[in-house]
Each structure stands twice: as structure tokens, then as C-alpha cells.
Amino acid sequence: MSTHTRSPAAASGPAAASRPAPLWGPLLTGADTARFRLWAPSSPALALEIAGEGPVAMQPGPDGWFSLDTKAAPGTRYRFVLPDGTAVPDPAARAQSGGVHGWSVLRAPFAPDAGWPGRPWEETVLWEAHAGVFGGFEGLAAELPRLKALGITALEIMPVNAFSGSRNWGYDGVLPFAPAEAYGPPEALHALVGAAHREGLMVFLDVVYNHFGPDGNFLNAYAPEFFDTSEDTPWGGAVAVSRPEVAAFFTENAVMWLGEYGMDGLRFDAVHAIGNPAFLDRMAADIRAALPGRRIHLVLENEDNDAPRLEAGFDAQWNDDFHNTLHVLLTGETEGYYADFAEAPARRLARCLAEGFVWQGETTPRGRVRGRASGHLRPTAFVNFLQNHDQTGNRAMGDRLLTLAEPAALRAATVALALMPAIPMLFMGEEQGAVTPFQFFTDFHDDLAEAVREGRRREFAHFPAFANPEARARIPDPNAPETFLRSRPVPGPDAAAWEALWRALLDLRARQIVPRLAGASALGAEAIGPRAVSAAWRMGDGARLDLLLSLDPAGAPDAICPPGPVLFTEGDPLGGAGCTVWLGAS
Known part of the structure; x- marks a missing residue:
């Protein structure tokens, strides 16, 4: 967001030294x-x-705080003991030893990297990845040169906070300040960020502030006030972010990742489940105030399509509407939440290209009033994608899009994703034409493992393909090690062709699109066939960018070719599935 981009001149030194001590976690x-x-x-x-x-007894203080000053050096293992003898980890531990039921570890803060200037938001091309399937932080670091050569500018890591067991998507974490031991020590994560910066890549982290996982969360034992039981979420009572102590917990966590580890941005998971826009705006302001002089990028996932948040401190939102509409056009699927995009999907895609969100306050076919007006927002306020962890892994079998869509149509959609003004995101393996699944995996045991396994199968019981118990039994067991192993991305049989396509597209984006993004605005879009759209944008330098996308084998014969040189053509949108992008000076 251009209004939040600051000079890197004050990235460290006095500003960092004057930052107030955090409320949560130990202080050396x-x-x-x-x-x-x-x-x-x-x-x-x-x-x-x-x-x-x-x-040793701790001293009670005001407002429910306990404290104790004592001899302890970095590396000291510690935990808290409740009156009934229950030993619990520090919820703000910076490291753990022995898992989420083990000892918390005292760690000295990392020194910030003052030499990295960051990158403007407009240059962002995200690549979302799961650290575990690459073997941890060192495995991700090994991918960085390849990503740079491809044209990726930002690594986005799925949540890394400590969780129960040795494998997890990351959305069942319980200790948000401690990197999962299975991925490597905190030093390895810090080194990964430094290595990315040396390659010129930004690093984003996905953070979960709407709930805690089911195993290893002891907050209810001594601080049930952390949750608001009057507000229900899929995971129980909502986090009570209206309380200053709870708000500080999450804001301090965000500042730690961005300040100590040097992350360039955060993606906030499912903030609609927090249900407190005032907290979100205040958190964004507090984060930026704590890190003056830094280029910090803050991105939301928000099913409410709450457009005002994108004018109040956040750079962008993951645009599920873009994904869902294109998914219907590419696959023909209309079950579940795709039902809201099944009618006239080309017209809905045109609205998405022209105005950002499809749903802007209307009642969806499934009976939900969703969204707020977004047509006034800049195109870069939206992160668009064809695949991500949710839309792949939340499928019963974790199917990749390449196994569901016709390759020519998918390549055409890829061109549109890469060259339109919105910020593009790839999901790991997409750039190599991966067809291996990405499935939901955990490492729970005993009754909890059974509950998660059966809950996963009940989730799909209303889909015709899984209506009977025998079909549901085919859904992978989240706790089985092979479910995790299957989820490692493997280059597909056409990997070289897909990589060549992405390399050409991202090179073109960097040269012709990115320099013109500041000040760009949509001129409009329209459906020109059942599976075809045209769209145009006025770029910041006055140039006009036109896009013609057809996902129909019959093409889009009613299309009018705009003036100006062709930037890129894939297939033949006039005679069959394909995409053409023009850049004119009109």
C-alpha cells in the first residue's frame, strides 16, 4: 500500500531501542x-x-499479572506451575524443547537486519509454501535461488508456530511465538529470512490469531478471560481481543516476526473469525508505529470481503472470489461454496476484474449477505491466485487444479493471473505443473486423532461423491504419515514447459506491468461469452492494459481486438481457449 511505504532510513538503531518492552514473554x-x-x-x-x-512462587501484580526476577541465561528451560501442580509452557515462549507439552526456552532476541531495504508492494509475486514438506527451514532455503530465477519476489510461509506432534498444516498451533521444533531452531528460521534477503526476495509469514489448536493450549486453565464465550467460532469461544492483554499478545507476536526475524509481511488467517474490525485496524497501526522506516506489508484473509479494512492499514486481501469464479469456469464444479459462483460465472469474473470482489453486499445463492463495495480500491489491494493451501488441501483428496482442468484453459488462466494488475500468488509446485496432491495432515493421537479423522470424513458427507460410508473411508487419514508424505510437491511431467511459461510471464510483468502499477485503476470488464471475458485498466503512466481471456474451446468470436502491441498470447482466445494481453498508449 503506497500510503504505508516508508523510507528504510530508520529501520534500526534509536527507534528500535526506544520500543517499549513487551508485556508477554520473558525479558532478559x-x-x-x-x-x-x-x-x-x-x-x-x-x-x-x-x-x-x-x-519458586511468582509475585502477583495488578490486573492478573504474575512476575519474577531471577538468575537465568539464554538457553534456560522453564515452565509455569499452577496451584494444582499442573506444569504449563509459556504461551509467549520464543522457543520450546520437547514439544508443546515440554519446556519453554529462554532466548535472546535476534538483532534486526539493517541492511535490507525491503521491496515495494507493487513488486510482490508470492509463492506460498509449507516448511514441513520441504524438510524444514533449511529445505526452504535451498529453494530460494530457483524461485529468484523464476521471477518470484516473495516467499510466503504457512504458519510455523509450535503445534502438537511433528507434522501439521500449521493452523493447529498453540504457542504463536515459538517456531515448531520439527522445522528447525529459531536460528534456522532467522537464517532463512536472511538468505531470502540476500537473494532479493521478501518473506511473508502466515499467522493465526483467530484460535488455538486442540492439543497443548493451557490458557483456559489460568486465563479463561483470554476467550469470549459469548462469541462462537468453529473452534469455540472467540479470542477476546477487546481486552488489552489479549490484543497485546497478538500485536507483540506480529512485531516479533517483523522486527526480530526481519519478515517483510504477514498474512492474517481468517480474520472474519475474530469479528472485531476495530482491533484489526488498531493492530495494523500499532505494528507500523513499532517499526518505523520499514517497508511492512500486511495482508488479510477475510471471508466478509470487508473492503474498509483495505483502506485502514492493510495492503491487500486474498481474493477468494477470483479463485472461486475461475475454478467454476475451469472445472465446472458447483458444489459447496462454489454454488455462489455457479450462475453466470463469466459475468462474475468480469465484476471481479473490474471491481475486486464479486460479492459486495448482496445475498448469495446460499443465503448469506456478504461483502462491501470494493470498486474504488486500487487493483493491488487484491491478492489473486488459482491455487492455495485451502482450496487444494480442503478438498477431500487434496486434488491439484491440473488434475481437474483442461491444461490449455489452465495455461490461459495462468497468463491472466500473472499479467493483470492485481498481486499474483502461486502455490508451491504450481510453477512446475505438479499433479501430486496437497492433503490435510496432522499428528494427533488417541481420542483426538479419532475425532479429527471422523470429523474430516463427516465434513464431506453432504457431497454426492462421499455420501456413503465406503466412499468416505477413502478420504485420507490426516494423522497417517503417508498423508503428509503424499503432500510433498513433485514436479509434473511437463515441469519444464510450466517453468518456462512462468519465467516468461514474470519477466514480462517485472518489465512492463510493475513499473506502471502505482496509480493504476480499472476501466471496466465484461463477459463476452459463457466462458470468456475482456477487461481493461488505466495504468499509472497513462498506458492502457487490455486482457482477453477465453476458457471456452469454441473461443470468443465476439471479441474486439484493442489497439496497441501484443504483450503476450497463449493459445488462441478467438478460435479456442487462450489469453491475449495488449498494452497500448491510448
């Missing part, structure tokens, strides 16, 4: 001394236990 007060704190308003007493020593 000397070479071998630390202050431990925990908000436990429902606990009459609290003790600190350091490994190898007995529990």
Missing part, C-alpha cells in the same frame, strides 16, 4: 538474569520452575 535484564511474566487472572497463585530446580 542482564547477562544471566531475566524477568518472567504471565497473565493468569483466574489463578490465585503461580510458580516458576527452572529445569533442575524446584518451583
Whole structure:
């Protein structure tokens, strides 16, 4: 967001030194001394236990806080002990030893990297990836040169916070400040960010502030006030972000990833489940105030299509409407949430290209009033994609789009994604034509494992393909190791052709589209056939960008070719499925 891009001149030094100490987590007060704190308003007493020593009573303070100053050097293992003897980890631990039920580890903060200037939002091309399927942070680091050569400018990592077991999507985390041990120590994540910066790549992290996972979350034992039971979510009571202690927990977490680790941006998962726009706006403002001089990019996932948030501190939103409409056009699927995009999908796609969101306050076919007006927003306020972890992994079998769509039509849609003004995002393996699935995986045990397994199968019971128990039994067990192993992306049989296409598109985007993005606006779009659209944008330098996309084998014979040189053509949109992009000076 151009209004939030600041000069990198003040990225470190006095501004960082004057930042107030966080409320949550331990604070090093000397070479071998630390202050431990925990908000436990429902606990009459609290003790600190350091490994190898007995529990020591902590001092109660105002507003439910307990604290203790004691001898402790970095590397010290510690935990808190409740009056009934239950030992719990620090919810703001910067590292864990022995999993989410083990010891928290005292860690010195990383020094910020003052030499990296960041990159403007307009240059962003995201590549979403899961650290675990690449073997951890070091495995992701090995991919960086390949991504740079392809034209990717930003690595987006799915959540890395500590979770139960050794494998998880990341959305069942319970200790948001501690990187999962299965991926490597905090130092490895910090090194990954540094390596990306040396390649000229930004790093984004997906963070989950709307709920905690089902195993290893002890907050209810001593701070049930952390949750608002009057507000229901799919995971139980909502996080009580109206309380200053809870709001600080998440804001401090965001500042840690961006400040200490040097992340360039965050993607906030499912903020509609938080249900508090005022908190979101305040958090965005507080994050930017805590990191003056940094190019910080903040992106939302928000099913509510709440457009005002994109004018109040956030750079962009994942545009599910774009994905869902194109998915219907590419595959013909209309079940589940695709039902809201089944009628006149080309017309809905045209609205998406011209105005951002398809649903802007209307009642959807499934009976939900969704969205707010978005046509006034700049095109770069939307992150568009053809695949992501949700839309792939939340399918029963984790099917990739290339196994569902006709390749020629998918290549045409790929051209549109890469060359339109909205920010494009790829999902790991997409750039190599992967056909291997990405499935939902966890590492739970006993009753919880059974509950997750059966819950996953019940979730698809209303789909005709899984209406009977025998069909549902084919849905992969999330806890089976092979479900995780199958989810590793493998280059497809046409990997070289897909990589060549992406390399050409992203090179063209960097040369011809990105320099013109600031100040760009949509001129309009229209459906020109059942599966074809045309759209145009006025770019920031006055040039006109036109796009003609047909996903119909019969083509789009009513299309009028605009003036100006052709930037790129894939297939033949007039005579069959294809896409052509023009850039004119009109």
C-alpha cells in the first residue's frame, strides 16, 4: 500500500531501542538474569520452575499479572506451575524443547537486519509454501535461488508456530511465538529470512490469531478471560481481543516476526473469525508505529470481503472470489461454496476484474449477505491466485487444479493471473505443473486423532461423491504419515514447459506491468461469452492494459481486438481457449 511505504532510513538503531518492552514473554535484564511474566487472572497463585530446580512462587501484580526476577541465561528451560501442580509452557515462549507439552526456552532476541531495504508492494509475486514438506527451514532455503530465477519476489510461509506432534498444516498451533521444533531452531528460521534477503526476495509469514489448536493450549486453565464465550467460532469461544492483554499478545507476536526475524509481511488467517474490525485496524497501526522506516506489508484473509479494512492499514486481501469464479469456469464444479459462483460465472469474473470482489453486499445463492463495495480500491489491494493451501488441501483428496482442468484453459488462466494488475500468488509446485496432491495432515493421537479423522470424513458427507460410508473411508487419514508424505510437491511431467511459461510471464510483468502499477485503476470488464471475458485498466503512466481471456474451446468470436502491441498470447482466445494481453498508449 503506497500510503504505508516508508523510507528504510530508520529501520534500526534509536527507534528500535526506544520500543517499549513487551508485556508477554520473558525479558532478559542482564547477562544471566531475566524477568518472567504471565497473565493468569483466574489463578490465585503461580510458580516458576527452572529445569533442575524446584518451583519458586511468582509475585502477583495488578490486573492478573504474575512476575519474577531471577538468575537465568539464554538457553534456560522453564515452565509455569499452577496451584494444582499442573506444569504449563509459556504461551509467549520464543522457543520450546520437547514439544508443546515440554519446556519453554529462554532466548535472546535476534538483532534486526539493517541492511535490507525491503521491496515495494507493487513488486510482490508470492509463492506460498509449507516448511514441513520441504524438510524444514533449511529445505526452504535451498529453494530460494530457483524461485529468484523464476521471477518470484516473495516467499510466503504457512504458519510455523509450535503445534502438537511433528507434522501439521500449521493452523493447529498453540504457542504463536515459538517456531515448531520439527522445522528447525529459531536460528534456522532467522537464517532463512536472511538468505531470502540476500537473494532479493521478501518473506511473508502466515499467522493465526483467530484460535488455538486442540492439543497443548493451557490458557483456559489460568486465563479463561483470554476467550469470549459469548462469541462462537468453529473452534469455540472467540479470542477476546477487546481486552488489552489479549490484543497485546497478538500485536507483540506480529512485531516479533517483523522486527526480530526481519519478515517483510504477514498474512492474517481468517480474520472474519475474530469479528472485531476495530482491533484489526488498531493492530495494523500499532505494528507500523513499532517499526518505523520499514517497508511492512500486511495482508488479510477475510471471508466478509470487508473492503474498509483495505483502506485502514492493510495492503491487500486474498481474493477468494477470483479463485472461486475461475475454478467454476475451469472445472465446472458447483458444489459447496462454489454454488455462489455457479450462475453466470463469466459475468462474475468480469465484476471481479473490474471491481475486486464479486460479492459486495448482496445475498448469495446460499443465503448469506456478504461483502462491501470494493470498486474504488486500487487493483493491488487484491491478492489473486488459482491455487492455495485451502482450496487444494480442503478438498477431500487434496486434488491439484491440473488434475481437474483442461491444461490449455489452465495455461490461459495462468497468463491472466500473472499479467493483470492485481498481486499474483502461486502455490508451491504450481510453477512446475505438479499433479501430486496437497492433503490435510496432522499428528494427533488417541481420542483426538479419532475425532479429527471422523470429523474430516463427516465434513464431506453432504457431497454426492462421499455420501456413503465406503466412499468416505477413502478420504485420507490426516494423522497417517503417508498423508503428509503424499503432500510433498513433485514436479509434473511437463515441469519444464510450466517453468518456462512462468519465467516468461514474470519477466514480462517485472518489465512492463510493475513499473506502471502505482496509480493504476480499472476501466471496466465484461463477459463476452459463457466462458470468456475482456477487461481493461488505466495504468499509472497513462498506458492502457487490455486482457482477453477465453476458457471456452469454441473461443470468443465476439471479441474486439484493442489497439496497441501484443504483450503476450497463449493459445488462441478467438478460435479456442487462450489469453491475449495488449498494452497500448491510448
